[in-house]
Amino acid sequence: MRALNKLSAAQVKNAAPGKHSDGGGLWLHRRPDGGSQWFLRVTIHGRRREMGLGSLTYVSLKEARETAEKWRAVARQGKDPIKEREKEKRLAARADHTLAIVAAEAFEARKAELKGDGKAGRWFSPLELHILPKIGQVPIEEIDQQDIKNTLAPIWHAKADTARKAMNRLGIVMRHAAAMGLNVDVQATEKAKALLGKSRHKPKHVPALDWHEVPAFYASLDEGTVTHLALRLLILTATRSSEIRFCNLSEIENETWIIPAERMKTGKEHRIPLSKEAMGIIEQAKPFERDGFLFPSVRKGVISDATMSRFMERRGMEARPHGFRSSFRTWCAEATDTPREIAETALAHVVGGSVERAYRRTDYLEQRRELMEQWADHVTGGGNRG
Known part of the structure; x- marks a missing residue:
């Protein structure tokens, strides 16, 4: 087994320009300009890979060793640490782009177009009441027509006008997500409408007093x-x-x-x-x-x-x-x-x-x-x- 923890804190602090091994594939690269960078060398499927672990300014020797061990364990499973880290970043980004978060951003972007900043017309209410409680925490990139259909099915015929507004707002949110560069299906709402079918709801007129009365x-x-x-x-x-x-x-x-x-x-x-x-x-x-x-x-x-x-x-x-x-x-x-x-x-x-x-x-x-x-x-x- 290769020796680990070769470097001391003093050696790290006073390291001369060049590459210094801490063992187990962990290296400190001291540049001639004084900057220092940690990196990890691993071999995956016969190919050597190097992944940066951060600057010495922000990552201590202890932290570098802990991070190196995490990715060495990944490599021992036959996985590429660099690809796995990228996957983690993508998952984290998706978590930051849930339907609820993107819907709030879309609403904020449209406020100037709405009467009373959208409050008087309650633009956000159909989403807030009928969609976000069910799928608001789902990453928007994962939402498809089946999710939308299942969400609105309970009110599609019973509360047709509300369901129509909710579907309309959701379509706007999906298009906003696409404009953000997210991989969403902008046709999902139209596909959901096809699955739900034509509403059987018959609108009722507001009861009025006869003008004679x-x-x-x-x-x-x-x-x-x-x-x-x-x-x-x-x-x-x-x-x-x-x-x-x-x-x-x-x-x-x-x-x-x-x-x-x-x-x-x-x-x-x-x-x-x-x-x-x-x-x-x-x-x-x-x-x-x-x-x-x-x-x-x-x-x-x-x-x-x-x-x-x-x-x-x-x-x-x-x-x-x-x-x-x-x-x-x-x-x-x-x-x-x-x-x-x-x-x-x-x-x-x-x-x-x-x-x-x-x-x-x-x-x-x-x-x-x-x-x-x-x-x-x-x-x-x-x-x-x-």
Whole structure:
């Protein structure tokens, strides 16, 4: 057996330029410039291999001996230590690129494109709730269509919209991983869709109050509370509950409510002409104002996204707040001669193709102002109820 541990700490420290053996294939190479490098010589399948073990600056004699023994043991098994070390590095790198880690990086990279940095739209939620708990710790390079199929199968038909969003987000994450140079199957989500098949889920429309019944409900909101006033303004403006909840006095200008792009589902600024009735509701809400918000919660922030829905539930109603947008749209179609593009613009819907929109530079604000006055007249019981 070859002698081991030939060098002492003093010899290592004072070694002259050249190569100095510690035995067992461990060498210290002292360069003429003063730098020193440990390396190990082993013979594998009749071929001599040399692997660096680090600089003397960072690797002590003791550490070099321990590392050398580790790789000598590998060599005794007939394995190439250099290849085995590379394999370890690749495995470590894969561990650093789990789906959860890459998903977080992909989300961070997209935040600037998302409304409210992705928080308002909950971009990350479908991944966080339905995918990461199951396969988040799997190296993303190992994920295939079968993994994705098994993960989303429980909700593919029962929660079709959520499953669709989760699949979409996962596809974005896989493409982000490919851009990072990782060996992923960017077609895995499409293959998983093929395995899952067409969703059998039939979408349900949000229950809405018949437009004929809106005046009676509006009249019942007569207590002047934050919830009553919020529901009244929601009905009068035909907006979404999130837009009402975060309504801020700074957004009201000359009888027009200007909702900034970051708060809109479309990502575009939306102007809403306020009827006289709507302006009156805003005045009634001002005493409740906190930090500019008209509809604050009892403790902090604004009323929750469930406040108005729960109120209608307690009244035994099937209809929900979002349904008043449908009530308004049906009223436009059945009780007025409002052109489609004006009615749709009132709901902040995208109207027409890209070319048409490029040439149409109006949001019909004044025409909609007249329309919202007519709607307010109906809602308050002053118009023809049909």
